Amino acid sequence: MGETTAHAQAQSGQHHSIRLYLVVWGLLFVLSAFSYLVDYLQIQGFLRWSLILLFMMLKAGLIVAVFMHLAWERLALVYVILLPPLLVLVFVALMVSESNYTIFTRLAFFGAAP
Numbered sequence: 001m002g003e004t005t006a007h008a009q010a011q012s013g014q015h016h017s018i019r020l021y022l023v024v025w026g027l028l029f030v031l032s033a034f035s036y037l038v039d040y041l042q043i044q045g046f047l048r049w050s051l052i053l054l055f056m057m058l059k060a061g062l063i064v065a066v067f068m069h070l071a072w073e074r075l076a077l078v079y080v081i082l083l084p085p086l087l088v089l090v091f092v093a094l095m096v097s098e099s100n101y102t103i104f105t106r107l108a109f110f111g112a113a114p
Contacts, residue, residue, distance in 0.1 A: 038051045
């Protein structure tokens with residue numbers, strides 16, 4: 001009886017088709033190709049880093065959502081996993097803003113370095 005109950009619980013779990021995983025794998029391949037294309041086309045400056053970070057975040061989002069099964073989890077678990085890195089990014093942006101204010105204030109009061 002215990003063995004059939006365990007088997008029934010295993011059967012009632014989520015099953016995703018192999019097609020989903022192949023489509024995501026294909027999307028990851030295409031996004032990686034775009035990322036390498038940025039280097040191949042020798043795109044420079046802010047656009048280069050923006051594109052690389054965009055492709056990186058898209059790939060990470062696909063991996064977390066599908067391969068780590070986060071897309072099918074409860075919303076509370078999604079918040080627990082995704083909210084801390086988002087808050088870290090917000091705090092980093094605040095620190096960058098504060099550092100710019102500090103350097104401009106120092107330059108205004110003490111002058112440029114010789």
